[in-house]
Amino acid sequence: MQTGSTSSTAAWTPDLRRSVRLLGEFRHEQTDPNRFYSAIAEDSVGQLSTYLDLSGRTVLDVGGGPGYFRAAFRAAGADYWALDADVGELSGAGRIEPGTVIGDGMNLPFRDGSVDLCYSSNVLEHVPDPWRMADEMLRVTRPGGIAFISYTVWYGPWGGHETAPWHYLGGQRARRRYAARHGHEPKNRYGESLFPVTVRAGLDWAERQTAGEVVDVLPRYHPRWARGVLRLPGLREVATWNLVLVVRKA
Template sequence: MGPTGVPIVSWNEGEHLYRVGSDRFLKRWDDARGRFLLFKNDQPVSVAEWNQAVNRAHPMAQKSAHPNPLIRWVERQRFRITERLGDCPARRILDIGCESGQVTARRLGGSGLSLLADLDSGMLRENRRKNGSAAAIPAMAANVTRLPFRDGSLDLIFCTEVLEHLERPEEAVGELARVLAPGGRLVVSVPNDRWIVAIKTMLKRLGLRGFLGPLSDDLAMGHIQLFSAGTLRRLLQGPFEVRRLFLSFPFRLNFFAVGTKSTDKGAGR
């Protein structure tokens, strides 16, 4: 798809403006089309161009190294929950959109086959360099909608903070189902953006914008899909049997879901 816009669950907040160096990025909600339109310096851009700028300007590592200790704690909690949800018998593991690879490095425990994959090869190399525990895990640049694996070749997939960046998340879910073995486990997380934006708005009104540090004070730049519990469940159902779906505690900033690959004929793509 070209620079015509991005389907989205639902949002009616108008425009979101971001500045990265000398460049001006804008997400403009088109109510008639029911989607965001993406612009760089007033010119339409594709999702791929947008996401590349996002990865460079706002890497996930910002939260792990944030000057605010509460935000660092929240990010550690997200990793702990993800790791716990992946606690199952599995030897063939994929971490898609792997950030630094630390969840998989800890989950692997020195045995089995594990792979890290991210669309941005430059960011993948940089994050692995910073996280020595993941440096020994094979890594590749890969598109989540076209994974280079055989059908049913994996036991466990982590897909955390990825789906909100995708133009067609349903294609990604179908592809993850394809490469998982029957009964294989998928661990997903997505941000609870409506609640996050409400918290940011409250902080700004109270004069506490500094609490956020380098983080955006409105809808995060890279999020072109917005999820609720219901929309996440509907996205996963079919290819997967949703075993758990819940909000993180205590701040409710992320939805987490665990699915097992459906054994129904035709499930997946």
């Protein structure tokens, strides 16, 4: 397995302290998205550096919104591009930055093998055909490059996003409850911009895709010693929170 620089790899340690810190940041996703996404971005760069040296690499962030991850990737020396289908999301941090593309994650407007790293964080659950998007991410990745796909698991505690934990009683019911309580629809509307994506579905896709080698499947926020939860059907759907699939393009 190719690794990044010693400093980047050493700085990223999947221990319990990291898990507690990142899970704590979820409290700020709605109220302070810059804080939340900046923390996730910094962690992502450290994690990705264990698979690929980011310096000089072309990175496509699928569903990158206003580019919260831009600073972290550029600090690692990457040429960063962000794609989103929602102009409102793209301008959420102010002006739309250069290197930003409006497009559909299920039909990426990039040629085959055009990026070294195709990255997506907490986006797959927001598209109606998530595994088409995963296939597209692999299509635009160069041979030897990495597709890093991370998504919020539906049956995890945060599966309903701001409607959690009521999503356990059904997505539509949780959506109606939120609207009645707050006087407006949630940002993540079940059946329109939020869909149930499971651990099992991710494992099935990883097994059936033929475009590359699966180099990692792991619960994103867990310490290394807790990764065995993925071997426990049923429990893994609740305990995983967020699943990461890492594929090296053949």
